[in-house]
Amino acid sequence: MIDRHILRNDPAAVKAGALRKGIDVSSSLDQWLSLDSQLRELKTSLQADQAEMNRISKSIGMLMGMGKKDEAEEAKSHTKVLKDRIAEGEGRERDLEAGLRDLELEFPNTPHASVPEGLDVENNVVVREWGEKPVYAENPKPHWEVADELNLLDLERGAKISGSGFAVYTGLGARLQRALFNWMIDVQSLEHGYREIFPPYLVNEASLLGTGQLPKFGEDLYKTNDGLYLIPTAEVPVTNLYRDEILPNEMLTAKLAAYSSCFRREAGAAGKDTRGLLRMHQFDKVELVKFARPEESYDELELLVKDAEVILQRLGIHYRVVLLCGGDMSFSNAKCYDLELWSPGVGKYLEISSCSNFGDFQARRLNVRFRRAQGEKPEFVHTLNGSGLATPRLFSAILETFQQPDGSVLVPELLRPYVGTDRISR
């Protein structure tokens, strides 16, 4: 959500920011401004009535205390009109507040000044590349073929026991999978200083409202009979840890890393990038989350991206870093980098991580604040997150990148202690 003072005092900036994302908010913004001035006008008069009512009630109390029953009854009879007017005012106040909040949900976060202009992918900017596309004697196979030959995945039985979009990792495939997220959470927590979190996989509605999956994107979530939802990413439980709290200054920048399974219905996703492991209803991910001071958050974003990149560098997988243009960014983003790894078998760069700074947009919804010093007013923190990284595409990239002419796969050196072998073969 955008700060009401900004909406009120600089609506032009909000309008321009939304346009950079290809969203026209002018009419809802005008509506907001009108409701806002109505609300403030109402509040002023309503509060005068409430103050008057409080005065009368207090005096009735005093009269009762002194035993002047008749005078108290007399005073009571005067409150009827006032009481009705207050009730009506409170009703209107509620309506106006609800109207304002509904409109506020339509205003996207304003892109940071460093975000490139443009509305589609061609306007994204590749800021750097690491490594090179590996060269193969023959056409490299896609990971589903490699995995099939080595018995690392059982997609058919996954479909049988759960449905399409659910993979069974088998044998060394299961072990490689476990090796990956074990190693990744170790790197982020032990080397990069993130506090390790193991969160609940089921969360309540308030948490999803806080991070913005609800009310708009409920269709993408699995919901239980108890009104709880399976998490689509560890971002949800982890970012909500400090919902409705005021953090001490010395706690910032707070860096948290969580491994979790993630569950997404993604109803309309079929058709694109769906083969093999590329789009799953259940997958595993190490998520990085930061709570930062506003003046430090953009530096922290750069560091967050680097923390995610380390994983690919150490594995030796070619990738590039893309700075998204306004139109390709999500609703609540202020600035976003995508990491895209090279998938030799698929022959494409695939998104493996999205690292975002939300500014105070998400914090305002979550009500996460911090206090610079005792006696100072609380301020909203900036929230950031990014994957570091998601395993299915990493798993598939390893199979594709390190496949050998004889059909085996070389295990990246640093994973060997975790996997227990240097080569996966028939």
Add this chain to the structure above:
RNA sequence: GGAGAGGUCGCAUAGUGGUCUAGUGCGCCGCACUCGAAAUGCGGUGUGGGGCAACUCACCGUGGGUUCGAAUCCCACCCUCUCCGCCA
């Protein structure tokens, strides 16, 4: 899942319809005393909002209700604790 107890200003507690704009203790901040400190004394110490301001409104787990007036009474829900049952 069953029975009981309870959710109050950072913490601990008081408050069961009207000077409660919530008392007290601890903590914290300021001042005094002191060479300095401790102890002591005095004052202050929540969040959000409206108003140029004086000032004012809302908030005692959440949401409703009764009343001129609700922390206090009524209803629903959430959470915590204790005991029982079940269980990895």
